[in-house]
Amino acid sequence: MAEKNPGDLEMARDFLRRASAQLDLDPALISELTPHLLGLTKRVAHGVVRPAAPLAAFLVGYAAAQAGSGQAGALSTPDAIAQALVAIAGIDDVVEEADGQA
Template identity: 60%
Template sequence: MTTKQPDDLANARLFLAEVAGDLDLDAQMIEDAMPYLLGMTKHVAHRAVRPAAPLAAFLVGYASALAAQDTDGSTLETVRSKIGSVEKALEQWVEPREGEK
């Protein structure tokens, strides 16, 4: 695991903008959604289990893409709505005890 650096967030923004361009995605929408997604993944990692954090972000993106096909395309609001669903699931999450897994 690497240690945090002061410019990690700035570098993440640059990297994600480049990847967004490579994937033909709106880089500004990624920038706008970033604080919500980072908050959600932090909560998933700390309240549920760390490996679920990036997969929860994928599920939000996947669900948002499917929902956007049926809406006017207000993607950020869709992403925020799907993050709300994950946050609700976290509120109800109870980690299985040993032997219940």
């Protein structure tokens, strides 16, 4: 197993800050959801199959965008954050079902 580089998390945070700025996203929102999304992608990668992990994260973002009705800045509303967390929990249920079938 490869050793984890202690600087990886800081490099990831820096990347997310720059990507958020490029996409005109609220960095506080990204920071708040990052641990939840990392946990989700880990559970999907290990409980279902690795290629499904980034796609599950996309689905959560898509669900949050729909909750915001596509309005500019709507993804930073408490309702959209709550919707993203609900979507994460829903995908966790699907992971458990898939893991139980394996």
